[in-house]
Amino acid sequence: MTHAAVLPGTLWYTRCPVPTATGIAADRGWLTGEFAADGIAVRSLQDAAPDTDRGAHYTHALPGLFREGGNVPALWARSRGERTRLIGLTWIEERQAVLVAPGSGIRGADALRGLRLAVPAHSIDIDFWRAMALRGFEGALASAGLTPHDATLVDVPADGYPEQWAAELAALRRGDVDAVYVKGALAVEAARRAGAEVAVELDELPDRRFRVNNGTPRPITVHQQLLDDHPDLVDRFLAVLLRAADWATGHPGEVARILGAETGAGADGVAGAYRPGTHLTLHPDLSAERLALLAQQESALRAHGFLSEPVDVTTWADPEPLRRAALLTRQVPAPLPSAP
Numbered sequence: 029m030t031h032a033a034v035l036p037g038t039l040w041y042t043r044c045p046v047p048t049a050t051g052i053a054a055d056r057g058w059l060t061g062e063f064a065a066d067g068i069a070v071r072s073l074q075d076a077a078p079d080t081d082r083g084a085h086y087t088h089a090l091p092g093l094f095r096e097g098g099n100v101p102a103l104w105a106r107s108r109g110e111r112t113r114l115i116g117l118t119w120i121e122e123r124q125a126v127l128v129a130p131g132s133g134i135r136g137a138d139a140l141r142g143l144r145l146a147v148p149a150h151s152i153d154i155d156f157w158r159a160m161a162l163r164g165f166e167g168a169l170a171s172a173g174l175t176p177h178d179a180t181l182v183d184v185p186a187d188g189y190p191e192q193w194a195a196e197l198a199a200l201r202r203g204d205v206d207a208v209y210v211k212g213a214l215a216v217e218a219a220r221r222a223g224a225e226v227a228v229e230l231d232e233l234p235d236r237r238f239r240v241n242n243g244t245p246r247p248i249t250v251h252q253q254l255l256d257d258h259p260d261l262v263d264r265f266l267a268v269l270l271r272a273a274d275w276a277t278g279h280p281g282e283v284a285r286i287l288g289a290e291t292g293a294g295a296d297g298v299a300g301a302y303r304p305g306t307h308l309t310l311h312p313d314l315s316a317e318r319l320a321l322l323a324q325q326e327s328a329l330r331a332h333g334f335l336s337e338p339v340d341v342t343t344w345a346d347p348e349p350l351r352r353a354a355l356l357t358r359q360v361p362a363p364l365p366s367a368p
Contacts, residue, residue, distance in 0.1 A: 035258070036068060039059075039068055039094070040071055040072075042073035042074060047283070049118075049311070049312070050272075051286060052275070052286055052310070053268050053272035058268050062264055062265070087110065088112050094250050095250075096118075099325055103326055104154045104329075106249075106344060107339050111251060113252055115314075116350050117245040117247055117248070117313060117318040117319070118312050119245050119321075120302075120306060121302070122243050126227045127208045127224035127226060128225055129201070129224065129225070134206070136172070139227060140165070141178050143180070145179050145208075146184045146196040146208045148195055149185055150186050150187060151187050155334075162176075163240065163329075165207075166328065167233070167238040167239055168228045170238055171235070193210050193218045196208040211243070213287070213302070214292065241325070250262055255349065265353075269353075273311040276308075283307040284302075
């Protein structure tokens with residue numbers, strides 16, 4: 029029996045606390061059910077024992093891992109030489125906004141000219157929070173024909189703060205900065221607690237290029253070793269995600285419940301971060317448009333020094349697993365069983 033013929037004992041998955049087909053499939057028990065007859069356990073990296081390499085969510089240094097999460101760590105891992113492959117991209121609008129102090133009167137992207145913009149600094153291997161802030165401000169400024177050179181970027185030390193965006197919002201309250209970038213459900217709740225006001229809603233900008241950031245587009249990646257040794261397992265995993273995305277289109281209420289559990293936010297935070305119709309947008313693809321938008325992100329991250337080597341997005345992508353997975357879903361049209 030060849031090495032490739034020996035089935036792995038465990039498949040791992042990891043996802044960010046955002047809308048993902050992976051999160052829905054996990055909630056419904058479908059990933060576990062798909063591989064049970066093969067004797068393969070399917071485990072979440074987030075729920076693993078403390079001795080498990082949870083840092084693999086960022087490094088992807090675990091060959092049996094599927095990752096559906098932000099593009100900053102995914103691109104970073106690939107640029108460092110990790111043998112990953114891009115097998116899908118989603119585009120899910122997740123509220124992105126530039127916040128300002130209450131009563132400041134700052135409104136619109138053009139009003140960011142000359143302001144002090146908060147850029148957090150974390151002592152972590154890949155500071156995706158910093159990358160998000162830089163890219164969020166870049167998008168907002170570009171929508172008004174401006175660049176970061178038209179404003180002042182202010183480093184905000186963010187280690188030791190217990191909540192997301194807390195360091196930046198504290199700097200805003202102190203008057204150390206004039207504007208803060210935030211995104212997602214927890215950001216909606218944090219902004220309300222801080223009494224901050226919205227200066228720019230990036231989601232309302234009509235051109236998607238101004239909304240490219242860590243989660244837009246969001247990649248699904250797998251290790252090349254698993255794809256080489258067991259392409260059928262990769263295809264089947266993706267097929268479950270496609271069926272989960274199909275199921276989501278008819279269950280908006282359940283998707284909202286799952287989002288609450290995934291993000292750790294309340295109903296108001298979820299409703300404020302994810303617009304009606306989010307449940308219709310969970311299907312991955314590798315369209316030319318999404319690949320071009322990811323290439324735009326790669327170029328910007330490299331310019332900011334987040335990537336040690338270039339990543340050719342086109343050669344990184346492998347469309348075949350998703351194509352084969354789509355065929356599997358047509359061959360097995362029966363609905364997935366409900367979670368217990």
